[in-house]
Amino acid sequence: MEYRRIKDQIASRNSLDISNSEDKDGDTGGDDIESLHGKSLSDVPSSNVATFGGTFSDRSKWKRKSMVTLALTVLTSSQAILIVWSKRAGKYEYSVTTANFLVEALKCALSLAALARIWRKDGVTEDNRLNTTLDEVSVYPIPAALYLVKNLLQYYIFAYVDAPGYQILKNLNIISTGVLYRIILKKKLSEIQWAAFILLCAGCTTAQLNPSSDHVLQTPLQGWIMAIVMALLSGFAGVYTEAIIKKRPSRNINVQNFWLYVFGMAFNAVAILVQDFDAVMNKGFFHGYSLITVLMILNHALSGIAVSMVMKYADNIVKVYSTSVAMLLTAVVSVFLFGFNLSLAFFLGSVVISVSVYLHSVGKSQR
Amino acid sequence: MEYRRIKDQIASRNSLDISNSEDKDGDTGGDDIESLHGKSLSDVPSSNVATFGGTFSDRSKWKRKSMVTLALTVLTSSQAILIVWSKRAGKYEYSVTTANFLVEALKCALSLAALARIWRKDGVTEDNRLNTTLDEVSVYPIPAALYLVKNLLQYYIFAYVDAPGYQILKNLNIISTGVLYRIILKKKLSEIQWAAFILLCAGCTTAQLNPSSDHVLQTPLQGWIMAIVMALLSGFAGVYTEAIIKKRPSRNINVQNFWLYVFGMAFNAVAILVQDFDAVMNKGFFHGYSLITVLMILNHALSGIAVSMVMKYADNIVKVYSTSVAMLLTAVVSVFLFGFNLSLAFFLGSVVISVSVYLHSVGKSQR
Numbered sequence A, B: 001m002e003y004r005r006i007k008d009q010i011a012s013r014n015s016l017d018i019s020n021s022e023d024k025d026g027d028t029g030g031d032d033i034e035s036l037h038g039k040s041l042s043d044v045p046s047s048n049v050a051t052f053g054g055t056f057s058d059r060s061k062w063k064r065k066s067m068v069t070l071a072l073t074v075l076t077s078s079q080a081i082l083i084v085w086s087k088r089a090g091k092y093e094y095s096v097t098t099a100n101f102l103v104e105a106l107k108c109a110l111s112l113a114a115l116a117r118i119w120r121k122d123g124v125t126e127d128n129r130l131n132t133t134l135d136e137v138s139v140y141p142i143p144a145a146l147y148l149v150k151n152l153l154q155y156y157i158f159a160y161v162d163a164p165g166y167q168i169l170k171n172l173n174i175i176s177t178g179v180l181y182r183i184i185l186k187k188k189l190s191e192i193q194w195a196a197f198i199l200l201c202a203g204c205t206t207a208q209l210n211p212s213s214d215h216v217l218q219t220p221l222q223g224w225i226m227a228i229v230m231a232l233l234s235g236f237a238g239v240y241t242e243a244i245i246k247k248r249p250s251r252n253i254n255v256q257n258f259w260l261y262v263f264g265m266a267f268n269a270v271a272i273l274v275q276d277f278d279a280v281m282n283k284g285f286f287h288g289y290s291l292i293t294v295l296m297i298l299n300h301a302l303s304g305i306a307v308s309m310v311m312k313y314a315d316n317i318v319k320v321y322s323t324s325v326a327m328l329l330t331a332v333v334s335v336f337l338f339g340f341n342l343s344l345a346f347f348l349g350s351v352v353i354s355v356s357v358y359l360h361s362v363g364k365s366q367r
Helices: A004-011 A018-024 A033-038 A058-089 A096-122 A143-156 A165-168 A172-184 A191-207 A213-218 A221-247 A255-275 A277-283 A291-313 A315-337 A346-367 B002-012 B019-022 B033-038 B059-087 B097-122 B141-157 B164-171 B171-182 B189-207 B213-218 B221-247 B253-283 B291-313 B318-337 B344-364
Strands: none
Touching: A004 B189, A018 A213, A018 A255, A058 A315, A096 A255, A096 A291, A143 A221, A165 A213, A165 A221, A172 A191, A172 A221, A172 A315, A191 A315, A191 A346, A191 B189, A191 B344, A213 B344, A221 A255, A221 A315, A255 A277, A255 A291, A291 A315, A315 A346, A315 B164, A346 B189, A346 B213, A346 B344, B059 B291, B059 B318, B097 B253, B097 B291, B164 B213, B164 B221, B171 B221, B171 B318, B189 B318, B189 B344, B221 B253, B221 B291, B221 B318, B253 B291, B291 B318, B318 B344
């Protein structure tokens, strides 16, 4: 109960939270989606995916895919724990917009640092050079626009649903991601993998059930429509980002990230001006920062990069599984760290999610 | 909420309820289980299964299997609805033991009527004659003994768990049935079918969740051990009954049922003497009977026969799926009949159960 209550409170805050960071990494555009339609991405021979300045064997690819997935899972779960920890330490006193800006800036800096290392080792090539064409960079703001609409809708949906209800409805993202992944990226899931995906959605929702969850069933039609539209926007932005990143398989991921994050910085700079201009002017850019704020910014930057890596070397489906498993890990770790009680619903949801992960991997062979 | 509350109340009554009737049909014994071990039942060629005085093609067998399964599902769900209806009409004033006795007697009479028809048509043969050997009939009381122990334990377990908690713990029966089905009947389930079975257990439990379900997690160790022992006893009795019935595939099911129900009558006659002797003596055998009591007895008798048929022509796994789906049907029908509200947990549980049914059938091809 306690765990879920705090989790709901977290979700209802418009601050550095898991959902924010998940979304943020899609706040960027890509090449013309129409041109992607012409050539199915699944047709791109995977041997073309040369990155970090070299090609990899199947085994190495599998290893890299596992590594980035594991990193995303661990970072996402530690993220939620940091949030709970910081809430225990007291209210946030800093401006959320400045923290978001710093996350984007840090990701930019880390991408540049990685690039510098590659340039020293392999020299500047067509694939890892930073400068780009208007054609490549022009669609980066499109997912950002999608997220803008989604975030605007977020304020209106609370007229129809409360915060815990919204948390439940957000699991529709899982279904919308699966459907749009199929439609836009034209990748096939086997029947068993579809069954697993439905189970993942049901399992995540079950794990988040609390005694007042039934309120969500009283959501009026407008609320449902908005929730579905938001899920579609969020899913579309995620899948679109994957399309952008995979469109140029040989392009170095750090260059792609750099451009993604430059747009992220720009959008967040505008947000500072609009929302927190006075606070920053009067109290300073770093007012209210603490050790934990710094840790959270670091964590968000790293998990943001992990999401991009998962998009490049795996896909949105893996991302959804990874963040779902992270939710379970967070809850279990919270039991030890904060003495939370796990509910029977959480246990049942975990069982369903675990079986779903198993079925997803078994279902692979049947595609 | 309302639906579950009433369902829990039903479960807490020691009267004609779904769980009772599920158990009752195993209140009978069978041939020596050791001799069954010698020859795996799955080795018996299915073409040997000649019943109703004739052999069937694969298509007819599939049709018959579907028919008995459908009958069991419809009868089980209408059973629960009758119970709710009768509760609405007021408290039971009749002696439960007399009703149970009449259910067994009616099943006996129906089996004899079916046999009479067969004798007229095909004459008395080795397979459909009523008289039997001591060897055939001697193990019939064994599952009855198992149920006796289980029902005794049922009184003690309430020292550790409340009625709704017990209802939740009873879902362990699903797992124990699967495990014992594998061990005793030596039949294999594919990995996907096992995954489906775990999901069925999680889905049924989720569908029954209510705001106070978390109490069950505070069950002391003794309570858990008793719940597990009871699940094993119940699962063992069910699987043992299947073993008995399938041991002699060519034996007419109505003869097997007749002997099962004769023992059922005997045990219930003893129960009347022990529990309700005074009430029956002072107020009469049929005191407190109403139209709905008669309908319930009729329904229990028919669903008891349906369980036997499912054991003969399908198996315990099909029985478990059938009764789980019946739970969903009952709830949905109750919405229309009694204006019950379905909870989000019920909806999620239903999704998981539905996917489980799908996976069970898909998993068949992989055995």
